[in-house]
Amino acid sequence: MDDCKLVAGFKGIRNTVSKVNIMADPDIIDWIQEGELLLTTAYSFKRDNIEEQKNLIRECSRKGLGGIGIKIYPYLHSLSEEVINLANHLNFSLIDIYYSIPLSDVMSTVLKEIFSKQAFLLERIEKVHEHFMNVMLEEVLGIVYENIKNPTFLCLDFLNESVEKFDGLDDETKKYSFKGYK
Incomplete structure (x- = not known):
């Protein structure tokens, strides 16, 4: 996870993440829930226009997601400045997942952290x-x-x-x- 980089939404870094979801379909808005960290690749972003990307960010923020972890490369060189500015404005975290890191490793790491915090809380x-x-x-x-x-x-x-x-x-x-x- 050291190779992952927060590229937008720095003030949203403390957004609650209680579960993880994988975006395999650009029409995921109906299936996302509050507290999720959405993991995806930029494959669907490549075909989408900037307005659709911004709409995804707005809807994810409106629904209370913790952020989006996205494998930008090799599908895009970077996210558009408009998307980054919107995420910053909404305090919605966008994390660039390094190309060689499997999404399953990110999911596993995030879930371990969630379970660890829940176990600590239950013990207290x-x-x-x-x-x-x-x-x-x-x-x-x-x-x-x-x-x-x-x-x-x-x-x-x-x-x-x-x-x-x-x-x-x-x-x-x-x-x-x-x-x-x-």
Whole structure:
């Protein structure tokens, strides 16, 4: 991916990319969705006129795509200045994919990054949930303890954890009462 180059839409570099789509057909507008990075070659651009290229950029931006990765060479020497100016105006990223890089490699790299970020986010959510669950259970157990004036113990087998509130019990009684639960 080091050989890929952002050629337009520099301010759109932080646009959200949550999936990848491949443009094999110039009439793709009906099938694209928000958050996609659209990958294509300039083959279809070669036959299209500048207005059709600009329309593709406008529609992709309007639909909330993250950008377009395009293999410009060997079909074109470069994108037209009008297309680049429009993408810059819309903050819509256009990435020149180096000729020798397969689109499948780009797709794989982007999807790995998406999955990695999702896994990280899920891990953080799980830790926050676990923390809130522990705080909540300790509070509930504290309220139960205060109301019944007896030691309380909650074993959460599915989490392999326990929460306890047994002030005033000596260590030997604790050990005997909750044997096998910790």
